[in-house]
Amino acid sequence: MAITKERRSLFVSMMMVLFFLFNVHHLQVMGCPNNNDQGATNCTDQDRKLLEFPLNLEYFEAEFFLFGALGFGLDKVAPNLTMGGPSPLGAQKANLDPLTRDVILQFAWQEVGHLRAIKKTVKGFPRPQLDLSRLLIASYLIPYVGLTGYVGANPKLQCPESRKLVAGLLGVESGQDAVIRTMLYARAGHIVYPYGITVAAFTDKISNLRNKLGKAGVKDEGLIVPKVMGAEGQVNGNVLVGNELSLAYDRTPEEILRIVYGSGNESVPGGFYPKGADGEIAKSYLVTTTASEV
Ligand SMILES: *[C@@H]1O[C@H](CO)[C@@H](O)[C@H](O)[C@H]1NC(C)=O
Ligand SMILES: *[C@@H]1O[C@H](CO)[C@@H](O)[C@H](O)[C@H]1NC(C)=O
Ligand SMILES: *[C@@H]1O[C@H](CO)[C@@H](O)[C@H](O)[C@H]1NC(C)=O
Numbered sequence: 418m419a420i421t422k423e424r425r426s427l428f429v430s431m432m433m434v435l436f437f438l439f440n441v442h443h444l445q446v447m448g449c450p451n452n453n454d455q456g457a458t459n460c461t462d463q464d465r466k467l468l469e470f471p472l473n474l475e476y477f478e479a480e481f482f483l484f485g486a487l488g489f490g491l492d493k494v495a496p497n498l499t500m501g502g503p504s505p506l507g508a509q510k511a512n513l514d515p516l517t518r519d520v521i522l523q524f525a526w527q528e529v530g531h532l533r534a535i536k537k538t539v540k541g542f543p544r545p546q547l548d549l550s551r552l553l554i555a556s557y558l559i560p561y562v563g564l565t566g567y568v569g570a571n572p573k574l575q576c577p578e579s580r581k582l583v584a585g586l587l588g589v590e591s592g593q594d595a596v597i598r599t600m601l602y603a604r605a606g607h608i609v610y611p612y613g614i615t616v617a618a619f620t621d622k623i624s625n626l627r628n629k630l631g632k633a634g635v636k637d638e639g640l641i642v643p644k645v646m647g648a649e650g651q652v653n654g655n656v657l658v659g660n661e662l663s664l665a666y667d668r669t670p671e672e673i674l675r676i677v678y679g680s681g682n683e684s685v686p687g688g689f690y691p692k693g694a695d696g697e698i699a700k701s702y703l704v705t706t707t708a709s710e711v
Contacts, residue, residue, distance in 0.1 A: 461575075461576065463575060464574055464575055464576050464579040465539045465540075466696065466697045466698050467573070467574060467579070467698070468535060468538055468539045468579055468582065468583070469535070469539050469540075469541055469542065469695075469696040469697070469698075470670060470694075470696050470698045470699065471535065471586065472532070472535055472536075472541050472542065472695070472696065473545060473677075473690070473694040473695060473696065473699060474677075475528055475531045475532050475535060476491075476499075476502075476532065476544045476545065476547065477547055477677075477689055478524075478528040478531075479491055479498075479525065479528035479529055479531075479532055480505045480508060480544075480547055480549060481508075481549060482521050482522070482524045482525035482528055483525040483528075483529075484505070484508040484509060484510060484511075484549065485510065485511040485513065485518075485521050485525070486510075486511075486513070486518050486521045486522035486525050487510070487522070487525070488509075488510030490504075490505060490508060491529070491544065492504055494529065495529055495532075498529065498532050498533065498536070498544075499543060499544040500541070500542065500543035500544065501543050502542075502543030502544025502545060502546070503544070503546045505546075505547040505548070505549045506546070506547065506548045506549065506550055506691070507548060507549050507550020508549040508550075509549075509550075517600070520596060520600070524593050527589055527593070531586055531589070534582060534585065534586070535582070535586075538578065538579070538582050542695040542696055543695070545690055545692065545693070545694055545695045546690070546691055546692045547689060547690065548688070548689055548690070548691050549689075571583055571584070571587075594657075595656075595657060598640065598656050598657065599656055601616055601620065601640055602640050602654070602656045604616050605617040605640050605641055616640070617639060617640045617641045618639075620639035620640045621639035621641075623637070623639075624637035624638055624639050625637070627676050629681070630675050630676045630679065630680075630681045631668060631672040631673075631675055631676050632672070632675060632681065633668065633669070633672050636666035636667075636668055636672075637658070637666075638655055638658045639655065640654075640655055640656065641653055641654060641655060642655045648663050649663075670683075670698050670699070671683045671702070674694065674699060674702060677689050677690060677694070678690060678693075683699075683702040684702045684703060684704065686703065
């Protein structure tokens with residue numbers, strides 16, 4: 418039973434990591450690096466690129482949570498949302514306790530809704546090749562980034578409809594993040610099997626790795642931090658991440674790609690996206706890539 422609990426803790430840890438990544442992606446999308454080039458000229462086209470970028474993350478989230486809760490993914494649940502993109506590699510059903518499974522299932526369906534919402538607004542692209550088997554490894558490489566990306570990107574969107582969509586996505590993703598962190602926080606002292614470290618230490622490692630890969634300073638924080646990093650320097654508990662004013666950190670698309678590729682280089686795909694992410698923003702960094710169309 419102890420082992421089962423530990424495994425649950427680990428799985429939840431991974432979930433948390435993924436959420437953070439996703440959130441970061443959303444944020445980055447909004448902070449499109451091409452903003453200056455194309456900005457003011459055509460808000461619709463610029464917004465389109467910014468809104469399409471997070472599809473990469475939403476596909477991943479949807480598949481991850483669907484497989485985690487149900488043992489199958491979009492191919493069974495909503496095949497036309499994949500637009501014919503390849504099935505994910507290495508996906509498996511997770512061994513979850515009833516409460517966690519219940520929560521993850523809700524998140525899974527929410528992600529399906531997010532895919533629909535984005536595709537109602539922009540054309541999008543097919544599901545990219547996703548590698549879910551690297552989840553565990555990737556969770557080390559990708560510390561929780563949090564909601565920072567949304568914060569940074571939002572002001573760069575031009576059209577009210579785009580901002581409305583992003584705010585709606587951010588709201589739910591933030592809530593998912595909060596739920597996952599709260600569940601982990603309740604188990605902060607549990608030892609994660611088979612790594613022999615606590616959940617809190619595990620989250621620290623993930624955060625440190627993300628900070629390192631993102632190459633943009635400290636934007637990730639674990640569940641328990643030195644008091645100086647806690648809210649107003651008053652507390653060690655860090656159930657939600659924030660800067661010195663308890664505002665969410667922001668990340669750029671480049672930072673997000675560096676993290677989700679696990680390569681520390683937005684031009685070098687890998688990690689969750691063995692063939693790279695899709696959409697114009699991500700593709701603009703895959704200059705040397707001869708990869709077909711994905
Ligand atoms: C803006 O983009 C839309 C859709 O891509 C296009 O139809 C329109 O012609 C563009 N407008 C300008 C001024 O470039
Ligand atoms: C998916 O395809 C089915 C069957 O063709 C269709 O009824 C449904 O509306 C489609 N859903 C979406 C989101 O396109
Ligand atoms: C990222 O990868 C590209 C392609 O391999 C390479 O040209 C570039 O120097 C790398 N950037 C860094 C900062 O290592």
